[in-house]
Amino acid sequence: AQKITQTQPGMFVQEKEAVTLDCTYDTSDQSYGLFWYKQPSSGEMIFLIYQGSYDEQNATEGRYSLNFQKARKSANLVISASQLGDSAMYFCAMSLNTYGNKLVFGAGTILRVKS
Amino acid sequence: EAGVVQSPRYKIIEKKQPVAFWCNPISGHNTLYWYRQNLGQGPELLIRYENEEAVDDSQLPKDRFSAERLKGVDSTLKIQPAELGDSAVYLCASSLDGGLAKNIQYFGAGTRLSVL
Numbered sequence: 001a002q003k004i005t006q007t008q009p010g011m012f013v014q015e016k017e018a019v020t021l022d023c024t025y026d027t028s029d030q031s032y033g034l035f036w037y038k039q040p041s042s043g044e045m046i047f048l049i050y051q052g053s054y055d056e057q058n059a060t061e062g063r064y065s066l067n068f069q070k071a072r073k074s075a076n077l078v079i080s081a082s083q084l085g086d087s088a089m090y091f092c093a094m095s096l097n098t099y100g101n102k103l104v105f106g107a108g109t110i111l112r113v114k115s
Numbered sequence: 116e117a118g119v120v121q122s123p124r125y126k127i128i129e130k131k132q133p134v135a136f137w138c139n140p141i142s143g144h145n146t147l148y149w150y151r152q153n154l155g156q157g158p159e160l161l162i163r164y165e166n167e168e169a170v171d172d173s174q175l176p177k178d179r180f181s182a183e184r185l186k187g188v189d190s191t192l193k194i195q196p197a198e199l200g201d202s203a204v205y206l207c208a209s210s211l212d213g214g215l216a217k218n219i220q221y222f223g224a225g226t227r228l229s230v231l
Contacts, residue, residue: 102160105158
């Protein structure tokens with residue numbers, strides 16, 4: 001069965017510091033994609049970063065980077081230089097090519113940035 | 116470029132009443148998704164459209180839920196009759212092509228439904 005696990009219900013980080021949000025996944029498929037979304041209190045899911053299962057380099061998008069360890073089936077999100085506006089819920093998700101690329105989401109991690 | 120637009124943002128109804136949600140995807144996006152997000156959980160797919168065709172509705176409770184995507188653009192999700200357990204946020208998303216490996220889904224702000 002395809003599953004995403006986010007073991008940190010909540011995290012605190014000091015402003016300007018880096019933070020890592022954990023994500024592990026379970027699939028027997030060889031072809032899949034991994035995504036991170038941010039959901040502020042306003043409710044909209046904002047796409048942050050994508051990593052393909054065949055991508056050799058870790059994905060980066062500005063202050064976001066994805067630490068992809070395929071053998072360990074982990075896809076951790078690293079946010080550098082945290083800002084107050086980063087406070088939100090963060091979801092890890094997986095898409096499976098054999099299932100029409102539907103997204104399977106984890107339960108999310110609430111991040112609070114302290115000033 | 117406009118994002119995914121959903122309306123209404125909030126809806127409060129009594130149980131057994133009908134309710135409908137509307138979604139306008141990003142222009143040019145062929146694939147449209149409806150998700151339900153229960154409190155404290157990640158979204159779960161209800162139905163996926165490729166143009167006008169519903170290609171994955173396996174998670175849609177068909178006894179009370181229905182959806183349509185006329186002309187392959189806007190979509191409506193309906194619940195009739197609503198039950199207390201339907202209280203959730205209903206999210207619409209769209210993507211350029213659901214068949215692509217890098218299939219980025221862009222979400223609307225959602226409709227928060229409360230059934231009393």
